Amino acid sequence: MRVLPPGLYAGQANKVIERSALVTRRHWVIVLSGLLEPVFYLLAIQVGFGVLVGTVIGPAGEPIPYEQFVAPALLGAAAMNGAIFETTYPIYFKLRFNKLYDAMLATPLGPYDVAIGEIGWATVRGSFYSLGFVAVMAAMGVLPSTWALLMVPVAALIAFAFASVGMALATYIQSPTQFDYISLVAIPLFLFSTTFYPLSVYPAELQWAVQLSPLYHGIELLRQCAHGVFDWAMFGHVAVLVGLAAVGVIATSRRIGAMLLR
Amino acid sequence: MTEGGVSQPLVSGKALVKRFGDFEAVRGIDIEVNQGEAFGFLGPNGAGKSSTMRMIACVSPRSDGDLRVLGMDPDIDGPRIRARIGVCPQQDNLDTELTVRENLQVYGRFFGLSRAQVREKAVELMEFAQLSDRANAEVESLSGGMKRRLTIARSLVNDPELLLLDEPTTGLDPQARHLLWDRLFRLKQRGVTLIITTHYMDEAEQLCDRLVVMDGGRIVAEGSPSALISRYSSREVLELRFAPGEQAGHEAKVEGLAERVEVLPDRLLLYTANGEAALEQVTARGVRPVSSLVRRSTLEDVFLRLTGRTLVD
Amino acid sequence: MSTVVQQRSTGRVLGLWRTAWLVVEAHWMWYRRHWHSNLFSSGLHPLLFLAAMGLGFGSQVRPSAATGGVDYLNFVAPSLLLLGVVFTAVSESSYPVLSGFKWQQHYIAMIATPMRPGCIVLGLVQWMSLRLLLAGAVYTVIATFFGAWLNAGAIFVMFVGVLTGLACATPVMALASVTYDEGNRFTLIMRLVVIPMTLFAGTFFPVDSIPLGVRWLTWISPLWHGTELARGVTLGGLDVLPFLGHLAYLLALLLTGGALATRGFARRLVN
Structure with a gap:
C-alpha cells in the first residue's frame, strides 16, 4: 500500500480491528440482538405490508411478490443504518472523550490505519449482519434465486461506503445534538431510495433526485442480484458506492491527521 | 445563626455512622463546625470524607448517630437546609450547553430566587469568578480552571451560610489554585463558613482554621494545622x-x-x-x-x- | 469568632409544582438556543415517514377493509404521529436521563439545591409533554397540507400523542435511573421492544393479520392503545368503553412509570 503516504499509514489497520473485536466480545448480547432485526422486519412484511400490496414490478420488468421486492432493499437499508450507527456516535465518543485515537497515534499507527481499521471493523460487522439477514430470508422462503447469495458482498460494500462517510462526518461533530443532522440525511435516504416502492411512483421530475442517493444504487444492485438480473448498469451502481467509500476514507484520514497530529 | 445571643455550631455530628450494605464508610465520628470557621477534612481516598460531606449536604441519610445542620435535621428538613447551603462538588457538573450566565441564572432559580434576583446575582458572581468577559460563552468552551471557578461561583448563588467544597482545586494549575484560594479567603472574610475536603496539605494549611484527619472511616486527629504539626511531627x-x-x-x-x-x-x-x-x-x-x-x-x-x-x- | 455577621441565605423552598416548573424553565433555557438541532427529530422525522409511507407506499395500497375503507394516507397519518412521538419520548428518556446521573450529572447538581427527586421527575415529565405537544402540532399542521386528515379529530390526536409518549417515557426514565453501566440496555430496548412495537402495533397495517398466539404482545404495547384511540377519533368506529379502556391503560402506564422513576431518582440521588 505504498500509494498512501508513509508515516500516515503503517499497514497496521488490522490491529485497530483486533482491538474492536476484543471490545465487542464483551457485548455479544447486543451484537446477537441485531440479528433479530431482520426477523422482525421480514415478519412484518409477510403478515402486514405484503398483504396490503400484493405484487410490484420487479427488476426483470415482471410482477413479483412484494416481500421479494422489499426484502433486498431492507437488507441494503440495514447495512447503511448499521454502518452509520456504528461509526458516528461511538467514533465521536472515542475521538472527543476517550482520547482513544490520541493514544493510537502515539504508537507507530498513523491516521490511515485508524481510519481503515475503524471503517473496516464497521464493514466486518455489517457483513456479519448481512449474512444473518440473508439466512433469515432463506429460512422464511423469500429468497427469489440462488444468485441472491451475491447480496452479501454487495451489502458489505454498502456498509463500507456508508461507514467511511459516517466516520468522516463524526469527526466534525462537536456536541451530541448535532447527530440530528446526520439522521437528517440518513432517514430520507432510508425512506426515499426506492426502499418500499418502485422508482416509477415518483413523478418524472423527482426521479433524478432519488437516483442521487447512493443507497438507491445499492438497493438496485441488491434487487438485481436477488433476482439474478444482470446488466451493464450494475457497473455504474458499484462505481457510485466505491467512489463514496474512497471519499470517506480519504476525508476521515485527513481529518484525524489534522485533528490529532499537530 | 444566633439564637438568644448564644452562637450554636452550624454543623454538629455525634457518633455519626454511614453504612452502604455491609460496608461502613463512616464509623462513628463527632464533628462540630462553628460559624465563620474554615474546617477541613483530610484523608486518603476511601477515608470517608466524601460520605461525610454528602451527609452534611443532605443527600445521604445517616445510618446512625445524630446530625444537625443549621440547627435542623437533614432527614426531615433536607430541602430547607439545602436552600441555605452551597455545594461545590468534586466533579464539575455544569450544564456545558448553557452559557456562563445561563448556568448561574438557572441554578439561582432552583433556589427559589426571582428572575430579577438571579440576573443581578449572575453579574456579581461572574465578577467574583473573573468570568465577566465570558458571560455569553458556552461552558463547553471554558478551560478547566474557568469551569472550576464557575462551579464555585454557582455554589454561591443563594448567598449560602455554609459552603461545602469537595476537593476544590484538584487538577488545576498553580495560577488557578492561587486565584481560587484568594476567592475562598474572601468568602471566609465575609463570614461564610467553609467545609473543605482536600488531598493537598498546602491547601489545608492555607485555608483551614481547623481540620480533622480521617482514615478508615474514623477521625484520627483533630486540631489547627500548626497544633497538628507540633503534636504529630x-x-x-x-x-x-x-x-x-x-x-x-x-x-x-x-x-x-x-x-x-x-x-x-x-x-x-x-x-x-x-x-x-x-x-x-x-x-x-x-x-x-x-x-x-x-x-x-x-x-x-x-x-x-x-x-x-x-x-x- | 468572626466579627462579620453572616446574613441569612436568600435560598428558599417552593412548592412541588413551582419547583418542578423550574426544571422546565432550565430545559427551555437550553431549547431556546438549540431548538433547530432538535426540530428534525421532533417534527420533521414523522413527516418524512408520512411522505414515504403514506404517499409513496400508500400509492401501492388499494383502500380496503384492511384500511377501514379509507386511503392509506388517512389510515397511517394518526399512527405515524404516535410513532414519531414514541421514538422521541423513548430516546429522550434513555441516554439523556442516564447522562443526568452519570456523565453530565445535571441531577446531581439539582439535588444540591432545594429540589427534591419527585420535583425533578415531575419537571422532566412536564417538559417532555411540551416537547411532544410541539412535535405533534408541527406534524399535524403540515400533514394537513398532505390531505392527511379527514376531520378535526386531528387536534385530539396531538393529545393522544402526548399521553402515549409519556406512557412510554416514564418507564424508560425509571429504567435509566437504575442503570449504572454505559446504557447498552437501551440499544436492546430499541431493538427488542420499540422496533417490534412500531411494526406490530397497528401503525402500518391492522393487527387482525397477526396470529392470535402473539397478538397479546400487541395488546400490551402502549403504541397500540394510542393508535386505537387516535384512529378511533379520526376515522371513527370506536365505542365509549374501549375508548376509556385505552385511555386508562395509557394513564396507568404513565403513572406507574412515574412512580417507579421517582423511586429510582430518589434512591440514586439521596443514598
Whole structure:
C-alpha cells in the first residue's frame, strides 16, 4: 500500500480491528440482538405490508411478490443504518472523550490505519449482519434465486461506503445534538431510495433526485442480484458506492491527521 | 445563626455512622463546625470524607448517630437546609450547553430566587469568578480552571451560610489554585463558613482554621494545622538520600540523633527540632549521604504519619 | 469568632409544582438556543415517514377493509404521529436521563439545591409533554397540507400523542435511573421492544393479520392503545368503553412509570 503516504499509514489497520473485536466480545448480547432485526422486519412484511400490496414490478420488468421486492432493499437499508450507527456516535465518543485515537497515534499507527481499521471493523460487522439477514430470508422462503447469495458482498460494500462517510462526518461533530443532522440525511435516504416502492411512483421530475442517493444504487444492485438480473448498469451502481467509500476514507484520514497530529 | 445571643455550631455530628450494605464508610465520628470557621477534612481516598460531606449536604441519610445542620435535621428538613447551603462538588457538573450566565441564572432559580434576583446575582458572581468577559460563552468552551471557578461561583448563588467544597482545586494549575484560594479567603472574610475536603496539605494549611484527619472511616486527629504539626511531627525534618538499598545500613548509625527516624526505600527521614544540628552530627558519625535536605515539617508529614505510606487504591 | 455577621441565605423552598416548573424553565433555557438541532427529530422525522409511507407506499395500497375503507394516507397519518412521538419520548428518556446521573450529572447538581427527586421527575415529565405537544402540532399542521386528515379529530390526536409518549417515557426514565453501566440496555430496548412495537402495533397495517398466539404482545404495547384511540377519533368506529379502556391503560402506564422513576431518582440521588 505504498500509494498512501508513509508515516500516515503503517499497514497496521488490522490491529485497530483486533482491538474492536476484543471490545465487542464483551457485548455479544447486543451484537446477537441485531440479528433479530431482520426477523422482525421480514415478519412484518409477510403478515402486514405484503398483504396490503400484493405484487410490484420487479427488476426483470415482471410482477413479483412484494416481500421479494422489499426484502433486498431492507437488507441494503440495514447495512447503511448499521454502518452509520456504528461509526458516528461511538467514533465521536472515542475521538472527543476517550482520547482513544490520541493514544493510537502515539504508537507507530498513523491516521490511515485508524481510519481503515475503524471503517473496516464497521464493514466486518455489517457483513456479519448481512449474512444473518440473508439466512433469515432463506429460512422464511423469500429468497427469489440462488444468485441472491451475491447480496452479501454487495451489502458489505454498502456498509463500507456508508461507514467511511459516517466516520468522516463524526469527526466534525462537536456536541451530541448535532447527530440530528446526520439522521437528517440518513432517514430520507432510508425512506426515499426506492426502499418500499418502485422508482416509477415518483413523478418524472423527482426521479433524478432519488437516483442521487447512493443507497438507491445499492438497493438496485441488491434487487438485481436477488433476482439474478444482470446488466451493464450494475457497473455504474458499484462505481457510485466505491467512489463514496474512497471519499470517506480519504476525508476521515485527513481529518484525524489534522485533528490529532499537530 | 444566633439564637438568644448564644452562637450554636452550624454543623454538629455525634457518633455519626454511614453504612452502604455491609460496608461502613463512616464509623462513628463527632464533628462540630462553628460559624465563620474554615474546617477541613483530610484523608486518603476511601477515608470517608466524601460520605461525610454528602451527609452534611443532605443527600445521604445517616445510618446512625445524630446530625444537625443549621440547627435542623437533614432527614426531615433536607430541602430547607439545602436552600441555605452551597455545594461545590468534586466533579464539575455544569450544564456545558448553557452559557456562563445561563448556568448561574438557572441554578439561582432552583433556589427559589426571582428572575430579577438571579440576573443581578449572575453579574456579581461572574465578577467574583473573573468570568465577566465570558458571560455569553458556552461552558463547553471554558478551560478547566474557568469551569472550576464557575462551579464555585454557582455554589454561591443563594448567598449560602455554609459552603461545602469537595476537593476544590484538584487538577488545576498553580495560577488557578492561587486565584481560587484568594476567592475562598474572601468568602471566609465575609463570614461564610467553609467545609473543605482536600488531598493537598498546602491547601489545608492555607485555608483551614481547623481540620480533622480521617482514615478508615474514623477521625484520627483533630486540631489547627500548626497544633497538628507540633503534636504529630517535629519542627524540622532532615532528609538523607542514599543510593537505593544502602540507606538501611545507616539506620543504626543515626540512632539517637532525632525524635523519630523513618526508613524509606531511598531515604532516611530524621524528625528533629533542629535539622542543621542533626546534620552536623550525622556527618560527624561518618555517614555520607548522596544528598541531604533540611526542611520545616508540614501537614504532609502529619498526614503520612497518621494514615501510613501504603497506597489505598 | 468572626466579627462579620453572616446574613441569612436568600435560598428558599417552593412548592412541588413551582419547583418542578423550574426544571422546565432550565430545559427551555437550553431549547431556546438549540431548538433547530432538535426540530428534525421532533417534527420533521414523522413527516418524512408520512411522505414515504403514506404517499409513496400508500400509492401501492388499494383502500380496503384492511384500511377501514379509507386511503392509506388517512389510515397511517394518526399512527405515524404516535410513532414519531414514541421514538422521541423513548430516546429522550434513555441516554439523556442516564447522562443526568452519570456523565453530565445535571441531577446531581439539582439535588444540591432545594429540589427534591419527585420535583425533578415531575419537571422532566412536564417538559417532555411540551416537547411532544410541539412535535405533534408541527406534524399535524403540515400533514394537513398532505390531505392527511379527514376531520378535526386531528387536534385530539396531538393529545393522544402526548399521553402515549409519556406512557412510554416514564418507564424508560425509571429504567435509566437504575442503570449504572454505559446504557447498552437501551440499544436492546430499541431493538427488542420499540422496533417490534412500531411494526406490530397497528401503525402500518391492522393487527387482525397477526396470529392470535402473539397478538397479546400487541395488546400490551402502549403504541397500540394510542393508535386505537387516535384512529378511533379520526376515522371513527370506536365505542365509549374501549375508548376509556385505552385511555386508562395509557394513564396507568404513565403513572406507574412515574412512580417507579421517582423511586429510582430518589434512591440514586439521596443514598
